Amino acid sequence: MTGASAEASALVLGIETSCDETGAGLVEVFGDGRVRLVADVVASSVEQHARFGGVVPEIASRAHLEALTPTVRRALVDAGCRLRDVDAIAVTAGPGLAGALMVGVAAAKAYAAAADKPLYGVNHLAGHVAVDALEHGPLPKPCLALLVSGGHTQLLLVEDVASSVREIGSTIDDAAGEAYDKVARLLDLPYPGGPPIDRLARAAGAAARDSIAFPRGLTGPRDSRHDFSFSGLKTAVARWVEGRRAAGEPVDVASVAASFQEAVADVLTAKAVRAAAELGVDTLVVSGGVAANSRLGELAAERCARAGIRLRVPPPRLCTDNGAMIAALGAHLVAAGAPPSAPGFGADPALPVGTVVVE
């Protein structure tokens, strides 16, 4: 590596609107492929969705339209640069909510056309992996990624985040974060359900984790090894709570929260660590909103250490949806010399995980 090539750098603007966060981030990529976070601004509409118990697509899309240009402006101000200083733009093309994605894609095309910059329509899921390079340096090739959020629960084999990402397992029903939201509703806890359940579970202590034996989905000998299921767990929690209430007995919310959380974290980490070992991959990246969960982090650390696997978890702010993760993926694409997307590309709500950048 020569000093000159390491110094030469490009600035990438990333725009994210796949769900309920409007994100704009700026990432600098150096000649040797290293990436650095420059700015990261997120406007969330989560409070507008709270009373509905989940993201309402039309509300999210309306909020994106309002927040988009102010968020990009803020990111540029934070970075102390202007749009003309940006070398490339990346935008989430999918997967996600159709109407929400379209706001980001349309805006990114306009920015790219006005400033005459190359534009990459990229995969949201690969962005969740790429973002960890901002915190922990270059991603080893290959690495395994466990993506857990309100919309996704997937195991990805990442040979190269700019070109080769393959799904080896995913949830067959609810996403892990969705299960948290549904269980929170059962327990009369606020939306989103992750933080209040985690708080109660932590306060309840280690003994409470196994106080109720909730099922571990898809862990039987004949079940799909790398897939997940959380719908049965949610139903088991509901049944347990109903049973208590029907018998006129009090529901110990903290025990339910801790035992539910243990079931989720147990299955996620057991399957991820086993997959890494079986595939001979020595690094596990855990990302997505649920990666901020305390028990998931603890169990992953414990089990990775025992299996000799290196664990990488981005800081919580970068785990949830943001523009920096899209800029980070765009930076990897620029470094790899990938061709930009064609001007006529569109949003794809069901973009396959193997498509890192749309043609």
Place this chain on the structure above:
Amino acid sequence: MLLLAIDTATPAIVSGVVELEDAGPPRVLAGEPVFAARSHAELLTPRLRAAATAAGVEFGEVDALVCGVGPGPFTGLRVGMVTAAALGHALGRPVHPVGTLDGVAAGVVSPGPFLVVSDARRREVYWSAHTSDGARVEGPGVARPDELREQLAAMPSATRPTHLVGNLRPPGDARGEGMAELADQLGLPLLGTAFPTPDGLVAAASAELRAGRPPAPLVPRYLRQPDAAEPRSPKRVSTP
């Protein structure tokens, strides 16, 4: 004054380069509409680029943008609005909002007051009422045709629309354009099918453009609340 005109609140993707002089009607330099109700995000910016090229204009030479703010189906509407907002930001130019139906009305020649409609889906239409010279006197609103007929009957006779114009479906749609049927339902003679046009949109904003007035905020006219119901208590899962 050189302007970019954008509207995506109907099946027409409107993207034009328009010249507005101190007097006289706006002149379209380039920008044929394309009809593609579900491809706004794919096509709009490429169409704007093509229009600029055809007009021999760089985006940087544009003085301001004019953008239709609906009413119209939400997802398409947002594509044009966020495109205009981002172009305005990137180019450092003001974006002037105009009502999409006003952009249609500006191009209409009518012997009397007229009603402009567009498709609101769910068997409803967006509408506004205009004087014969195009000024809006009522609306925009959203209504079923039978409701709209009652509303028309209740309007003051001096400005009550006597003719119908607008668009429901794109030209060549297999189900027909739908305007003749609506004209029958409303009991109004049909002037024809008309979509917003680049010059119509600019004409609707021409007074504030010529006066050099700063634009109003770019706010969409949705006219409907999002469909969302607060959840009821969770379903029982155990059999009693």
